[in-house]
Amino acid sequence: MQTQLEVDSVMKMYGETTILADVYLSCIPGDIIGLFGRNGTGKSTLLKIIFGSLKGDRSCIRINGTIQKHGTYRTGLLAFLPQDGYLLPELSLAKCVELLLPKEHRKDFFADKHLFKIRRSKVSEMSGGEQRYAEIKLILWGKAPFILLDEPFQGLSPIVSESVREHIKIASQTKGIILTDHNFREVHKCVNRIMLLNDCYLKEVREPSDLIPFGYYEND
Amino acid sequence: MLFLKNRSKFHIVFFKSRIKSSSGIGILFGLIAQMAIDPEYQTPVIQMINKLLLFIPIGMLFKILIEEIDNKDRYYFYYNQGITKIELWITSFIFSFSYYFIFNLIFTICRHSLRLIV
Numbered sequence: 001m002q003t004q005l006e007v008d009s010v011m012k013m014y015g016e017t018t019i020l021a022d023v024y025l026s027c028i029p030g031d032i033i034g035l036f037g038r039n040g041t042g043k044s045t046l047l048k049i050i051f052g053s054l055k056g057d058r059s060c061i062r063i064n065g066t067i068q069k070h071g072t073y074r075t076g077l078l079a080f081l082p083q084d085g086y087l088l089p090e091l092s093l094a095k096c097v098e099l100l101l102p103k104e105h106r107k108d109f110f111a112d113k114h115l116f117k118i119r120r121s122k123v124s125e126m127s128g129g130e131q132r133y134a135e136i137k138l139i140l141w142g143k144a145p146f147i148l149l150d151e152p153f154q155g156l157s158p159i160v161s162e163s164v165r166e167h168i169k170i171a172s173q174t175k176g177i178i179l180t181d182h183n184f185r186e187v188h189k190c191v192n193r194i195m196l197l198n199d200c201y202l203k204e205v206r207e208p209s210d211l212i213p214f215g216y217y218e219n220d
Numbered sequence: 221m222l223f224l225k226n227r228s229k230f231h232i233v234f235f236k237s238r239i240k241s242s243s244g245i246g247i248l249f250g251l252i253a254q255m256a257i258d259p260e261y262q263t264p265v266i267q268m269i270n271k272l273l274l275f276i277p278i279g280m281l282f283k284i285l286i287e288e289i290d291n292k293d294r295y296y297f298y299y300n301q302g303i304t305k306i307e308l309w310i311t312s313f314i315f316s317f318s319y320y321f322i323f324n325l326i327f328t329i330c331r332h333s334l335r336l337i338v
Contacts, residue, residue, distance in 0.1 A: 075302065
């Protein structure tokens with residue numbers, strides 16, 4: 001059976017307000033899906049529901065055809081980069097890498113000009129950009145075949161953003177990636193599928209120009 | 221076996237990162253309880269320390285409760301390894317009770333040894 005993540009019939013309400021209604025999404029290795037939408041449209045909520053850290057009012061998540069009933073993340077087939085980071089501040093980067101990556105990948109992981117000099121620093125001592133970059137790289141180098149990235153380009157310099165795009169492209173050869181970021185120009189440079197969350201519904205956008213009515217590229 | 225070994229590393233990290241502060245909270249609670257029970261400080265010191273150690277697992281409970289109210293999103297490091305927070309809580313309690321039993325055993329041995337020497 002083909003490796004596939006399917007998200008079906010997702011519905012989420014906060015009080016009386018419907019955030020997500022009948023959302024369907026499928027992702028296979030090779031996909032880099034950019035999730036677009038204005039603030040508060042439910043992009044992060046959708047990622048958390050897919051990951052299983054937030055319960056939808058209704059949702060059906062299937063991985064390789066198997067319905068996931070109790071927190072998708074428990075399968076170890078999904079990894080999630082939350083907006084606020086996930087590394088433990090009290091640990092050093094080297095310790096995090098030791099915990100998260102197999103031995104044979106650790107040396108290659110640190111053969112990186114952005115990370116080598118900070119390998120012994122504690123996560124709490126790293127700058128926001130350094131921490132973000134390390135987190136993204138660790139997630140992408142992990143073993144999960146599906147990756148969810150919430151605001152990966154937040155706080156990154158253009159040079160580091162370029163490295164992140166490279167890592168995303170390499171990882172997508174074997175993984176399916178769903179990402180959302182308000183920096184839509186950065187996202188456009190690396191995605192091969194675009195989805196728009198608008199008025200609670202998710203729809204696939206064929207051309208970037210189709211996003212213009214929704215406020216993207218207005219000033220170009 | 222390898223699966224368990226890999227997961228246990230994360231459980232130990234979770235426990236280690238909380239044991240200092242939860243011990244502090246627990247001992248504070250223990251002292252307050254001790255002061256309420258024995259305001260004239262007549263309990264022998266060794267016995268008092270032994271009682272205080274019992275409060276370490278209680279401190280762990282409070283620490284986790286405080287974290288749960290303060291910031292629920294600090295578990296993604298573990299979620300990404302497929303570990304739930306319930307699993308982490310359970311192992312932390314088991315570890316902190318083991319911690320208590322080990323120290324309790326050491327104190328008991330010391331007390332008996334002292335009696336024998338005296």
